Amino acid sequence: MRVGIIAVQHESNTFLDGSTSWDDFVADVVAEGDRVRDVFGEAHHEIGGFFAGLDEWDIEAVPLFVARAIPGGVIGRETAERLIERVEQAAHQARSLDGLLVAPHGAAVSKLDRDFDGCWLRRLRRIVGPQMPVVATLDLHANVSKRMIEACQATIAYHTNPHVDQRERGIEAARLLGRALTSGSPLTQCAALLPLAVGLEKQNTAEQPSRWLYQTAGAVQHHGGPCAVSPLLGFPYADVAEMGGSVIVVTENDRKLARDTCIRLARDWWEQRSQFTSSGLSVADAIERARQLAGPVGLLDMGDNVGGGSPGDGTVIAHEVARRGGPPTLVCLCDPETAARAAEVGVGGAVDQWRIGGKHDTLHGEPLTVRGTIAALTDGKFHESEVRHGGKSDYDMGPTAVIETNQGLTLIVHSVRAPPFSAGQVTSTGVDPRMFQIIVLKGVQAPIAAYRPFCRSFLHVNTPGVTTTDLRRLEYVHRRRPLYPFEGETTWEQTIIAEGA
Numbered sequence: 001m002r003v004g005i006i007a008v009q010h011e012s013n014t015f016l017d018g019s020t021s022w023d024d025f026v027a028d029v030v031a032e033g034d035r036v037r038d039v040f041g042e043a044h045h046e047i048g049g050f051f052a053g054l055d056e057w058d059i060e061a062v063p064l065f066v067a068r069a070i071p072g073g074v075i076g077r078e079t080a081e082r083l084i085e086r087v088e089q090a091a092h093q094a095r096s097l098d099g100l101l102v103a104p105h106g107a108a109v110s111k112l113d114r115d116f117d118g119c120w121l122r123r124l125r126r127i128v129g130p131q132m133p134v135v136a137t138l139d140l141h142a143n144v145s146k147r148m149i150e151a152c153q154a155t156i157a158y159h160t161n162p163h164v165d166q167r168e169r170g171i172e173a174a175r176l177l178g179r180a181l182t183s184g185s186p187l188t189q190c191a192a193l194l195p196l197a198v199g200l201e202k203q204n205t206a207e208q209p210s211r212w213l214y215q216t217a218g219a220v221q222h223h224g225g226p227c228a229v230s231p232l233l234g235f236p237y238a239d240v241a242e243m244g245g246s247v248i249v250v251t252e253n254d255r256k257l258a259r260d261t262c263i264r265l266a267r268d269w270w271e272q273r274s275q276f277t278s279s280g281l282s283v284a285d286a287i288e289r290a291r292q293l294a295g296p297v298g299l300l301d302m303g304d305n306v307g308g309g310s311p312g313d314g315t316v317i318a319h320e321v322a323r324r325g326g327p328p329t330l331v332c333l334c335d336p337e338t339a340a341r342a343a344e345v346g347v348g349g350a351v352d353q354w355r356i357g358g359k360h361d362t363l364h365g366e367p368l369t370v371r372g373t374i375a376a377l378t379d380g381k382f383h384e385s386e387v388r389h390g391g392k393s394d395y396d397m398g399p400t401a402v403i404e405t406n407q408g409l410t411l412i413v414h415s416v417r418a419p420p421f422s423a424g425q426v427t428s429t430g431v432d433p434r435m436f437q438i439i440v441l442k443g444v445q446a447p448i449a450a451y452r453p454f455c456r457s458f459l460h461v462n463t464p465g466v467t468t469t470d471l472r473r474l475e476y477v478h479r480r481r482p483l484y485p486f487e488g489e490t491t492w493e494q495t496i497i498a499e500g501a
Helices: 022-028 034-040 046-056 077-094 116-128 146-150 166-183 210-224 255-271 283-292 316-324 336-345 446-451
Strands: 002-009 029-031 060-068 099-104 134-138 154-157 187-193 228-232 246-252 297-301 329-334 350-356 368-378 381-383 394-396 400-405 409-414 438-441 457-461 496-499
Touching: 002 046, 002 077, 002 116, 002 166, 022 029, 022 060, 022 077, 029 034, 034 046, 034 060, 046 060, 046 099, 046 166, 060 077, 077 116, 099 116, 099 166, 116 134, 116 146, 134 166, 146 187, 146 496, 154 166, 154 187, 154 228, 154 246, 166 187, 166 246, 187 255, 210 228, 210 255, 228 255, 246 255, 255 496, 283 297, 283 316, 283 457, 297 316, 297 446, 316 329, 316 368, 316 409, 316 438, 336 350, 336 368, 336 400, 336 409, 350 400, 368 409, 438 446
Parallel strands: 002 060, 002 099, 099 134, 134 154, 297 438, 297 457, 329 409, 329 438
Antiparallel strands: 029 060, 187 246, 187 496, 228 246, 350 368, 368 400, 381 394, 400 409
């Protein structure tokens, strides 16, 4: 038997100025054929899991097309059309195969279609026909649509945030498909799309309340009969009608079990909805608390969450540290202009009244004016060998400078937006994270896996920006109404039920 692999992955922040282009995908991954195996075969990523899982069943993997870009603005129309064209080409190639494993992200928004994942999955289904088994994986942050569910026989999502189980979920998806192909018993699924928005602060699956949700789902899967049970916490920075939490249940040819289990778990979650409302500390309170704790303390800069599409040049926390004159704090900032200037000056050169960061927009703080010394210069490339959020191993931050200031701050200034999914962002520059009282981490949950070996504790900070944890600061146009917690009158009856192909 032969099974194809197709993936288009992007997490789109609709509140960010600018759009994601084809070049942004090329800068990360655009691959076909054997190149897909070269990039993902051994990666801690669901596509790597596809290969491993199919090998277990002695099924030939046929990699067709994969495109991925780091989180950013809405996918441009021409880029979306180009991606759809490539997916359709891959789908035509897949018509002679026995099944498909597909990996959308679940929070892709484009100017062609706001439900971009549902758009390309539906196009795929139309070409391969109604009978071909299609099993999908989703990011835990997916905003699930009816079109996404109706295009696939089975869908499973990551169980952990930070995402350290991506390869496992890819293996699980391949096993589901392999078992279905071998037994001839079709897979069925049901999804409950809840009218519930969940802030990222509450989305750490190792902490309450998300821990309860995933433990409950795991117990149902192991004792209730379903093949797979996946709660999804949603991505609140994609202003789409599908925004919100959901539950997907997969069974072997038992639609009633899938539906009953899905509705029961979704109702249990709905009853606990008040526990999933985000808050976070103010900047001043977070710094004051961090001063009193054993360091290093990771301050999670939620408003400038690069993994959620933010620019990565937010200076709000840095300004407050500079105003106080400490404590010793490390901050990574994306500022290609400053990185290039530092390269011209050279190691040991003086930094005199340079304006750093805060240049993308006015939402994430004003530029930081500093004096100091250029301590190091690197090419920004590094390798991560451990399992980390995002399943990525090789990183390129572009030309990078380390600037030591006289304001209690050490700045790592890089040229390309880099989410803090790996501590290599710091250690590759020669900086020892353990030398600081505070490390500012531009994320919410993802950095915890990477920086747990260094930070003794983490504090969530309610900073402003396009990924603020205070969702009421954002101006939504397309989201569902009513939606909890925005509208208090939201009821369970607004839940949408969808079933698979």
